[in-house]
Amino acid sequence: MRAGEAASGPYVLDIGPERAGWTYCSLRVLDLAPGGSHAFATGGSEWIVLPLTGGCTVHTEGETFTLHGRDDVFRGVSDFAYLPRDGHAQIASGAGGRFALAGAKCERRLPARYGPAPEVPVELRGAGTCSRQVNNFAAADVFACDRLIAVEVLTPGGNWSSYPPHKHDEHRPGAESVLEEIYYFEVEGDGLGYHRVSPSREGGTDVLAEVRGGDTVLIPDGWHGPSIAQPGRTLYYLNVMAGPGETREWLISDHPDHRWVRDTWPAQAVDPRLPLYTAEAAAAAERDGDRATRRGGS
Numbered sequence: 616m617r618a619g620e621a622a623s624g625p626y627v628l629d630i631g632p633e634r635a636g637w638t639y640c641s642l643r644v645l646d647l648a649p650g651g652s653h654a655f656a657t658g659g660s661e662w663i664v665l666p667l668t669g670g671c672t673v674h675t676e677g678e679t680f681t682l683h684g685r686d687d688v689f690r691g692v693s694d695f696a697y698l699p700r701d702g703h704a705q706i707a708s709g710a711g712g713r714f715a716l717a718g719a720k721c722e723r724r725l726p727a728r729y730g731p732a733p734e735v736p737v738e739l740r741g742a743g744t745c746s747r748q749v750n751n752f753a754a755a756d757v758f759a760c761d762r763l764i765a766v767e768v769l770t771p772g773g774n775w776s777s778y779p780p781h782k783h784d785e786h787r788p789g790a791e792s793v794l795e796e797i798y799y800f801e802v803e804g805d806g807l808g809y810h811r812v813s814p815s816r817e818g819g820t821d822v823l824a825e826v827r828g829g830d831t832v833l834i835p836d837g838w839h840g841p842s843i844a845q846p847g848r849t850l851y852y853l854n855v856m857a858g859p860g861e862t863r864e865w866l867i868s869d870h871p872d873h874r875w876v877r878d879t880w881p882a883q884a885v886d887p888r889l890p891l892y893t894a895e896a897a898a899a900a901e902r903d904g905d906r907a908t909r910r911g912g913s
Contacts, residue, residue, distance in 0.1 A: 616628075662697070811839070
């Protein structure tokens with residue numbers, strides 16, 4: 616979906632199960648002008664509010680979470696807020712900004728919580744021209760949700776990520792989990808990237824797309840990858856995943872024609888441009904009072 620094609624009401628992007636034709640995953644992107652606010656009901660989904668640009672205050676469940684946010688996705692880890700199903704929330708921003716709402720239909724009602732930026736694990740994955748940075752803010756083994764899994768990936772210019780191609784569209788205990796997935800893209804400096812999804816079954820998803828800032832790719836099935844960054848332009852994407860499994864886990868199968876790529880990584884160095892930034896830097900800035908994040912309310 617090109618930027619703007621899935622706009623609805625206050626959202627510049629609004630993809631839910633009905634529009635996507637699946638069961639669990641949702642992603643909304645909200646632009647707020649300075650002094651703007653937006654209230655919404657969480658319904659049958661759990662949600663994470665993640666600042667992409669700017670900061671905001673989130674009111675929910677008698678709590679107030681002040682999210683300092685960041686200048687943009689290319690320059691810092693962000694804090695975030697978790698919202699339970701069957702509730703109401705309001706997002707307000709004094710300076711304005713862009714905010715992602717990653718959601719998943721779920722059964723359990725977990726408590727509203729704050730996720731500090733300094734506690735987000737920053738992983739360097741791959742090596743050589745397959746090096747990328749993964750901000751695991753709501754990975755399955757990092758932050759508790761009922762079904763929602765969400766991470767950010769940053770790929771330096773000229774590199775490939777989501778590689779080797781992999782899939783998660785079959786239930787194979789201990790080996791592969793069924794997960795719907797959304798890729799939301801931003802590209803540094805108004806650049807471009809390319810994203811590939813190839814069929815894992817007859818009649819399956821088959822996409823080769825040029826992607827720019829604000830574009831989205833839906834992945835109900837199939838081998839996905841690579842995501843290719845234009846030289847000189849960092850590629851960012853937000854991954855939102857959810858599925859029917861009793862256990863919330865991210866288990867993938869590599870494409871058999873390309874899994875050998877992983878075997879080459881131990882002999883290569885990680886791209887020296889990475890990390891682009893770290894959670895430790897956010898923690899140091901917070902200690903200095905430059906990027907303070909506070910939690911208030913009951």
